Amino acid sequence: MITNREEKLGGRSHRLEESMDFIECLNECGLPDAGFTGAKHNCHTPIQILLRSCSDHAPLLVKLHHEDIQGARYFKFLNFWTEHPDFIQTVQNIWSIYIQGNALFILQQKIKNTTKFNEGDANTAYFHATIKEKRRKLTIRRIQDGEGNWLEDYESFAEGIVNFYKNLFSEDSSNTDFRELDCIERCITDEDNTRISAIPTLQEVTDIVLSIDANSSPGHDGLSGMFYHKCWDIISEDVYNAVKAVFRGSTLTKFYTHTCIVMIPKVDHPQSFSDLRPISLYGTILFCNENKRSMRLVLSTLTEYEKISRQLINKNKSCFAMSTKTNLVTINRMKAITGMKYQKFPIKYLGCPLTTGRNKIEFYSDIVNKVIGRIRGWHTKLLSTGGRAILIRHVLLALPIHLLAAMNPPKGTLELIEKFVAKFFWSGQDSGGKYYWAAWKNLCYPYCEGDANFRRLSDTCKAFRA
Numbered sequence: 198m199i200t201n202r203e204e205k206l207g208g209r210s211h212r213l214e215e216s217m218d219f220i221e222c223l224n225e226c227g228l229p230d231a232g233f234t235g236a237k238h239n240c241h242t243p244i245q246i247l248l249r250s251c252s253d254h255a256p257l258l259v260k261l262h263h264e265d266i267q268g269a270r271y272f273k274f275l276n277f278w279t280e281h282p283d284f285i286q287t288v289q290n291i292w293s294i295y296i297q298g299n300a301l302f303i304l305q306q307k308i309k310n311t312t313k314f315n316e317g318d319a320n321t322a323y324f325h326a327t328i329k330e331k332r333r334k335l336t337i338r339r340i341q342d343g344e345g346n347w348l349e350d351y352e353s354f355a356e357g358i359v360n361f362y363k364n365l366f367s368e369d370s371s372n373t374d375f376r377e378l379d380c381i382e383r384c385i386t387d388e389d390n391t392r393i394s395a396i397p398t399l400q401e402v403t404d405i406v407l408s409i410d411a412n413s414s415p416g417h418d419g420l421s422g423m424f425y426h427k428c429w430d431i432i433s434e435d436v437y438n439a440v441k442a443v444f445r446g447s448t449l450t451k452f453y454t455h456t457c458i459v460m461i462p463k464v465d466h467p468q469s470f471s472d473l474r475p476i477s478l479y480g481t482i483l484f485c486n487e488n489k490r491s492m493r494l495v496l497s498t499l500t501e502y503e504k505i506s507r508q509l510i511n512k513n514k515s516c517f518a519m520s521t522k523t524n525l526v527t528i529n530r531m532k533a534i535t536g537m538k539y540q541k542f543p544i545k546y547l548g549c550p551l552t553t554g555r556n557k558i559e560f561y562s563d564i565v566n567k568v569i570g571r572i573r574g575w576h577t578k579l580l581s582t583g584g585r586a587i588l589i590r591h592v593l594l595a596l597p598i599h600l601l602a603a604m605n606p607p608k609g610t611l612e613l614i615e616k617f618v619a620k621f622f623w624s625g626q627d628s629g630g631k632y633y634w635a636a637w638k639n640l641c642y643p644y645c646e647g648d649a650n651f652r653r654l655s656d657t658c659k660a661f662r663a
Contacts (some may be wrong), residue, residue: 201566210559214613220569221620271457272312272419276412279427288428292435300438305452307435308418337460341469358460361470377505396444399437403429406436417457463514471511482546483517483535487527492534516540518551549603561610564597568614571596572621585622586649593618594652601654602661611654622649 200220205211245258278284291310296303339349342357343364406429409422425432443449460473467473485491503509515537519528528539543550543560550560571593580588597614600606619637635648641656642648 200569201562211562212559217616217620220573220617223573274312274415274420274424276421276423279423285428285431289431292428292431299447300435300442301447301450301453304435304439305450307432308420309452312419337467340467343470358470375505377501394444396441399433402437402440403433406433417453417455471513487519487523487531489530489534492531496535512536516544518542518544547603548599556605556607558607558609558613561600561604561606564600564606565610565613565617568593568596568617572617582622585624586651589618589622589651593621594654594657597654598657601657605658605662608655611658614654 199205199211200216200223201211247256247258249255288311292307294307294310296306298306337354339347340354340357342348343361348354348357406425409425411421411423411426413422415421425436463472483492483495485495499510512535515535516539517531517535517537518540519531521541532539542554543552545551545563550563552560575588597606615637619633619640622640623633637651638653640649641651641653644650
């Protein structure tokens with residue numbers, strides 16, 4: 198049994214409907230996919246496929262030990278702390294402590310003292326189960342460095358990633374020729390520059406701070422917009438003095454300039470640090486004929502773009518596509534010229550399948566698998582019906598939004614997604630998951646008509662096409 202089309206080799210195309218019962222069984226039993234390493238993938242998992250010897254079955258090596266490595270912990274301000282009756286007084290007491298130094302150092306120390314104020318949080322069983330599941334999926338057990346060596350322990354991970362980002366963010370000053378940009382009209386005048394570099398007033402700083410969304414993600418100091426809103430009368434003078442110091446040329450300390458880099462996988466099975474790069478150009482779409490001169494002209498233009506923008510095109514993640522009737526000699530010649538791999542349609546670009554010919558359900562299996570994967574990452578039996586409704590409304594039905602805005606998936610794809618969402622809604626201990634007490638189309642009626650106010654994906658498609 199398989200859960201997605203990537204696991205199937207040969208034969209007819211896999212249809213996800215055929216795996217629904219198997220996936221539902223995994224969800225009910227709370228069995229996650231542990232993945233594997235070996236013949237097909239080098240996934241970072243505790244299961245390894247060994248070589249076959251005297252049998253046509255390959256043995257599996259399962260590692261059961263658990264390495265609990267505690268990384269750096271970052272302070273995060275929780276907005277509900279502002280509702281504590283002693284909150285303002287506590288901040289006032291901390292901020293009134295005398296600190297000697299320049300304006301930037303004073304603000305830095307007061308923020309550090311403030312972040313020690315931590316009431317803790319009440320975490321639910323669902324929260325712990327979800328975090329445990331995420332940690333299992335995101336744990337990296339081995340990865341390649343820039344020289345192709347496999348790193349398999351925490352110390353080598355740390356050293357390898359530091360070296361990787363040192364090289365990545367080191368400035369290359371080999372190109373200083375920006376004549377290609379002379380065609381761009383100058384929009385900023387000397388008067389504009391003077392006005393921009395002028396020291397702002399306290400009112401201007403206040404307006405900027407109060408315009409921050411109170412529920413926005415906190416910065417590197419861990420303090421959210423809510424903290425600055427509630428405490429602005431207390432902290433405004435120190436913040437304004439620090440802003441003026443920056444405009445007057447004071448050097449920012451590491452407290453203000455340090456960065457927390459989060460390793461976000463860009464591919465399903467990351468093999469190297471470049472697969473975890475937070476920001477990258479994923480690929481390039483080239484529209485041209487197979488003429489050698491035409492291709493080289495396009496590539497030279499891209500090279501000039503790289504020199505000027507300092508943004509490099511990752512050819513390992515780029516590809517080219519040709520007609521299905523193209524002979525192998527031409528394909529190999531294109532590989533040699535572009536340095537990219539050849540790939541047949543459909544090609545995934547920015548989350549959307551680029552296809553030719555008829556629109557098929559199998560082309561959109563990635564978004565269906567994404568919905569299934571999100572459901573399997575949740576612990577359904579720990580959620581109430583109301584909790585599942587909220588997750589459906591704000592997470593599951595939001596996952597395909599980008600795809601629906603850019604593409605027009607087949608009706609069968611939308612129905613398949615809604616089928617898995619409906620199964621999730623009626624699952625759990627309180628409803629048993631055995632019966633659907635209302636059809637999905639009825640659940641999509643608004644609250645005022647007595648239903649759950651879910652959104653039909655077909656209606657979303659129509660809204661984007663209107």
